Amino acid sequence: GAVVSQHPSRVICKSGTSVKIECRSLDFQATTMFWYRQFPKKSLMLMATSNEGSKATYEQGVEKDKFLINHASLTLSTLTVTSAHPEDSSFYICSARSIESRETQYFGPGTRLLVL
Amino acid sequence: AQTVTQSQPEMSVQEAETVTLSCTYDTSESDYYLFWYKQPPSRQMILVIRQEAYKQQNATENRFSVNFQKAAKSFSLKISDSQLGDAAMYFCAYRSARYGGATNKLIFGTGTLLAVQP
Numbered sequence: 001g002a003v004v005s006q007h008p009s010r011v012i013c014k015s016g017t018s019v020k021i022e023c024r025s026l027d028f029q030a031t032t033m034f035w036y037r038q039f040p041k042k043s044l045m046l047m048a049t050s051n052e053g054s055k056a057t058y059e060q061g062v063e064k065d066k067f068l069i070n071h072a073s074l075t076l077s078t079l080t081v082t083s084a085h086p087e088d089s090s091f092y093i094c095s096a097r098s099i100e101s102r103e104t105q106y107f108g109p110g111t112r113l114l115v116l
Numbered sequence: 117a118q119t120v121t122q123s124q125p126e127m128s129v130q131e132a133e134t135v136t137l138s139c140t141y142d143t144s145e146s147d148y149y150l151f152w153y154k155q156p157p158s159r160q161m162i163l164v165i166r167q168e169a170y171k172q173q174n175a176t177e178n179r180f181s182v183n184f185q186k187a188a189k190s191f192s193l194k195i196s197d198s199q200l201g202d203a204a205m206y207f208c209a210y211r212s213a214r215y216g217g218a219t220n221k222l223i224f225g226t227g228t229l230l231a232v233q234p
Contacts, residue, residue: 032220038159043207043224091159097220103149103168103211105222107161 002028004096006108013084014116021079021111023094029074030096034105035067038091050077074099084115118143120210122225129198130233136183137193137228139208147213150184150191151222156204164206167191169213195230203232 003026013019023033032051036044050056050071058064068080081088091112095105119142129135141150152164167175167184174182179196195202208225
């Protein structure tokens with residue numbers, strides 16, 4: 001099956017620093033990747049959609065200058081949380097949609113971010 | 117805009133029994149996809165089952181099956197012979213069959229937390 005990895009799985013950082021999270025599709029090429037944020041016992045909130053080689057499309061209310069997304073290749077997208085603050089602490093999940101099976105998204109295992 | 121509603125925040129089932137999780141959705145489109153995802157305590161989202169709206173036959177994956185009622189806009193998940201490993205949060209999701217722009221998005225319900233009692 002389609003496998004998506006995320007790195008790191010957990011990260012703790014100081015307030016004001018930047019954190020980069022990587023999302024990789026391991027056995028398929030992903031034209032589109034999605035970044036979600038999930039609060040405890042809540043549903044997934046879509047932050048942005050990234051298409052390989054073009055700018056990401058951000059959802060309303062998501063600060064594009066704070067959450068930088070890069071989708072430089074068909075297997076890698078990165079989310080950088082810039083100048084992180086404690087309220088950015090959350091669980092971040094990426095998903096990818098393959099070229100062959102465009103109707104299904106496959107999810108990464110998530111990254112838990114804690115900003116002190 | 118499309119919406120997905122899961123009216124059962126929590127459900128419980130005895131091991132080996134059958135449980136049905138409800139999901140309703142609202143859309144004006146005729147062609148779309150519906151999904152059930154499972155999120156166990158590890159928080160890894162796992163695709164359980166997928167249904168294409170143009171197919172009348174209900175999708176089945178081993179112990180998991182759906183009851184897709186297109187006219188009623190209902191998409192329930194039935195888990196047969198429940199196992200302890202089925203305990204998880206279950207999310208129903210909708211996606212338009214059109215491609216491009218906002219239609220790329222998965223629209224999730226609020227989830228149903230399923231407990232399996234031994």
